[in-house]
Amino acid sequence: MIRFHNTLSGKVEEFVPIEPGRVKLYTCGPTVYDYPHIGNWRAYIFEDLLKRFLRFRGFDVTHVMNITDVDDKTIKGAAAKGMSLEDYTRPYIEAFYAERDILNALPADHYPRATEGDNIQGMVAIIKSLLDKGYAYRKDGSVYFAIDKFPSYGRLSKINLEDRRPGSRGDADDYEKDSVHDFALWKAPKKGEPVWETEIGPGRPGWHIECSAMSSRFLGLTFDIHCGGVDNIFPHHENEIAQSEAANGVKFVNYWLHCHHLIVDGEKMSKSKGNFYRLSDILAKGYAPEEVRFLLLSTHYRKMINFTEEALAQARTSRNRIRNLLFELRHIERDLPPAPAVAQAIETARAGFASGLEDDLNISEALAALFELVRSVNTVVSRGELGREDAQSVIDFVADIDDKVLACLTRDAPAPADADTLEAWVREKIETRQKARAGKDFRRADEIRRELLEAGIVLEDTKDGVRWKKAGTAKS
């Protein structure tokens, strides 16, 4: 049984899709006024884990992620550079796709942009329906949603509007509304802003309406899962529910999953504090993308991650424990009959891994199952009792869950163009060192080993000869 924490109920619930075997998933994507930061990736990697797990369990997942390319920030940014919205947002969209691939997140099936194709028309249709039904009203060319017409407003965020602290609302809009809590569906034209001529008049969409329109376009009026960061619960997702359910008269989303924030060195990431990181900043420190992904993945999605250099280092050593086993297994050549204990250990790990993730994506439990396999297999290896066949079974199992779910264990960086010359150079060094060792010239042998280490090559002297691997790529 798969269970997820549903923000709507505040509880962990059994997951039952609308249509057996299929999951319709919508995740709030980037607002492309700037490059994505590592906190954004926490959310997208959580969503990737969710999607991969559902596919792992055999569901056919349709995933839609919107790209917000028209809002206050993109308009302002484009205006400041004297560019069109499209030209202004393009590099950020491209960076988002590029980083997604670097972090090995699966692409969504659709990435609708708000300004693209008929999307604005879709939004207008909902707004029109809301006006017809009396949920929305016009004011000075703008259209607002009247939240007092929608009694269940606040159900998702558990916000009682009467309790909201007076004076803290800091209305950023320059528009007049009947009630301060009402939100804009459609914004009247302003100088220097893009304008769409539509049935409800000229203007541009409010922020929330795009998700209502674009989710329904691909997933239907009611769909299974909607994700985002906790900060989206209010007002964004609350407003989406109000708009969609008022307009359509049916439930909008069955399961709302929200991930917690990532903080850096114990503090919220912000540009003014100077603790604002992009993926490229982390990679520049010498960490591999897979190590970053492992860290983002290895903390439960509803728990805050404290992103620190130490956490990154721990993610690396932790991940290396698994990779060291795979390295070891690839060198096993003995032919021994398969040990029943190994097959048993693999099955235990497979079951533990799956049941951990089934329980609201309990990644700690899933990884613990994997690490228990690592230890038990290492034990057999250290006794020299593991044969080639068993080794391959373990490799296949790890490759399988990595390929389908974790996506950060077995994939190696592409070999550099000069891989062959590197290989030859290392072989030559090892040979020289072996001669030195044979002549008990350990000082010379250690020198060579140190030289290789500085080049990022780790040597291991084993009974069956010397072997080498690339070290972690961090500078220290």
Next chain:
RNA sequence: GGCGCGGUACCCAAGCGGCUAAGGGAGAGGUCUGCAAAACCUUUAUUCGUCGGUUCGAGUCCGACCCGCGCCUCCA
């Protein structure tokens, strides 16, 4: 003020009513090794922020309190 999250070993982190409190890192001792690396074995919380309560039995449920944090305005 309202809503919500968290406080489990040196660090990260599961467990959420009942066998000896998962797992990873780090530390200590041992094995292997010329020395390393990797790995294995042993070891590191009579105790789960504090104080009460419920219970035959509580990190696990209830209440109060202390500490840290997020949201309530754009934000993953």
